[in-house]
Amino acid sequence: MVRPRPIERVDGIFDAAERSFLAAGLSxxxxxxxxxxxxxxxxxxxxxxxxxxxxxxxxxVRAWDPNVALPATLPVDAPDGQSVDAVFxxxxxxVVDYPRLAEAVRRPTPAxxxxxxxxxxxxxxxxxxxxxxxxxxxxxxxxxxxxxAPRWMSETVGxxxxxxxxxxxxxxxxxxxxxxxxxxxxxxxHYFARLRPARLGPPTAxxxxxxxxxxxxxxxxx
Amino acid sequence: MSxxxxxxxxxxxxxxxxxxxxxGLGRDVRAQSIADEAEVGVSTLYHYFEDKDAxxxxxxxxxxxxxxxADAALPLARPASLEERAVRPLTVALAEAVDDALGSGYxxxxxxxxVGALAEVNSARAGLLDLLEALxxxxxxxxxAVRTTVERVVGRISRHLADGQARGVYAGDLDADVVAxxxxxxxxxxxxxxxxxxPVAGRGGSPPxxxxxxxxxxxxxxxG
Numbered sequence: 001m002v003r004p005r006p007i008e009r010v011d012g013i014f015d016a017a018e019r020s021f022l023a024a025g026l027s028x029x030x031x032x033x034x035x036x037x038x039x040x041x042x043x044x045x046x047x048x049x050x051x052x053x054x055x056x057x058x059x060x061v062r063a064w065d066p067n068v069a070l071p072a073t074l075p076v077d078a079p080d081g082q083s084v085d086a087v088f089x090x091x092x093x094x095v096v097d098y099p100r101l102a103e104a105v106r107r108p109t110p111a112x113x114x115x116x117x118x119x120x121x122x123x124x125x126x127x128x129x130x131x132x133x134x135x136x137x138x139x140x141x142x143x144x145x146x147x148x149a150p151r152w153m154s155e156t157v158g159x160x161x162x163x164x165x166x167x168x169x170x171x172x173x174x175x176x177x178x179x180x181x182x183x184x185x186x187x188x189x190h191y192f193a194r195l196r197p198a199r200l201g202p203p204t205a206x207x208x209x210x211x212x213x214x215x216x217x218x219x220x221x222x
Numbered sequence: 223m224s225x226x227x228x229x230x231x232x233x234x235x236x237x238x239x240x241x242x243x244x245x246g247l248g249r250d251v252r253a254q255s256i257a258d259e260a261e262v263g264v265s266t267l268y269h270y271f272e273d274k275d276a277x278x279x280x281x282x283x284x285x286x287x288x289x290x291x292a293d294a295a296l297p298l299a300r301p302a303s304l305e306e307r308a309v310r311p312l313t314v315a316l317a318e319a320v321d322d323a324l325g326s327g328y329x330x331x332x333x334x335x336x337v338g339a340l341a342e343v344n345s346a347r348a349g350l351l352d353l354l355e356a357l358x359x360x361x362x363x364x365x366x367a368v369r370t371t372v373e374r375v376v377g378r379i380s381r382h383l384a385d386g387q388a389r390g391v392y393a394g395d396l397d398a399d400v401v402a403x404x405x406x407x408x409x410x411x412x413x414x415x416x417x418x419x420x421p422v423a424g425r426g427g428s429p430p431x432x433x434x435x436x437x438x439x440x441x442x443x444x445x446g
Contacts, residue, residue, distance in 0.1 A: 144246075177434075183411070184435075184438065187411045188404055188407060191407050192404075196403075207397060207400045209397075210396045210400040210401060211400060211404065213395070214401060214404055215441075217441035218434070218438040218441040221437065
């Protein structure tokens with residue numbers, strides 16, 4: 001008789017996978033490490049997930065939305081039409097970190113540029129907080145990946161494709177070096193919205209207001 | 223006949239251990255990785271160091287500027303009072319620099335002095351700070367040391383800012399704890415991480431632009 005394989009076991013596998021990918025990245029994590037951590041055999045792991053890449057992509061999807069349902073057919077393959085590179089491509093297009101910033105870069109400077117900056121800072125702050133697990137995983141995955149890491153770095157803090165660099169380059173009214181300004185913004189947003197030690201708790205409204213307010217004043221200048 | 227070992231071999235091994243630990247794994251490194259980085263065999267590591275823990279501890283002391291005595295018996299055992307010797311001098315240097323800068327009163331120049339002082343300590347002790355941060359993920363000693371040091375500095379700056387707010391020098395609507403952290407995080411980043419972690423294409427390796435942190439400091443001043 002075939003023993004039933006409870007789908008709840010998938011939660012344990014996802015937890016083990018997330019911890020493994022965070023610790024060692026994508027290329028250095030093996031299915032056997034994940035299996036050992038989850039307390040299942042490697043064969044069981046392949047019963048649920050067709051490949052390490054499929055498991056990684058579903059771990060990412062679940063970090064984005066914990067309620068997303070897995071397909072019923074096992075083993076589960078990569079999410080529809082997705083590949084590791086497509087997922088990181090989405091990040092590069094600014095969908096992940098800064099949803100409105102890419103649009104703002106293409107718009108002419110509004111009369112209220114100070115207000116626009118404050119809104120974008122606040123939105124980016126919230127986006128980073130909301131997606132912190134996703135970003136942590138993606139970052140850990142590419143850290144040791146010599147092919148993907150340079151592309152990932154190019155659009156994160158201070159990289160040439162970083163949206164804040166483009167934003168300040170398109171807003172000469174701020175009279176700041178686009179690179180220096182982008183780094184100041186990115187370092188502090190990433191730190192306060194997602195990298196601050198977890199024991200200090202999630203960012204409060206007052207903290208967010210201070211970060212946004214101080215950065216805006218610093219960038220608008222005297 | 224035994225081959226003569228190069229005199230700088232221990233130094234190369236310790237520097238390699240620092241680089242490997244700093245690269246993200248902390249203490250979860252394999253002896254083989256350190257040997258590869260130092261371009262020696264694993265057995266050579268154990269000629270100088272009793273075991274891997276002894277090597278890693280000595281590497282932390284090395285980053286803190288301490289050197290094993292020239293005539294010490296090999297292999298070296300784990301050093302005593304690692305925390306006190308590796309972390310204490312750093313904590314003291316940071317506290318003194320911050321106290322010094324903030325002692326001159328309240329206002330723009332004081333905050334700029336503070337930014338400069340934080341940057342200086344970070345630049346001067348970059349190797350040790352990088353190492354402690356990487357270690358903090360896998361080693362509770364380093365984690366506690368980093369946390370305590372950061373909390374002490376943030377607390378000191380925060381009290382200064384709150385006093386300044388009470389005197390009407392600094393903007394009263396800003397959370398003093400958060401501004402203290404903003405100044406520390408930004409100074410640290412520009413003075414230390416900037417060197418290595420950024421794809422600074424087009425910047426041509428220009429010096430850290432502390433001018434941006436100075437603007438952050440000025441943003442704290444009460445306007446009008």
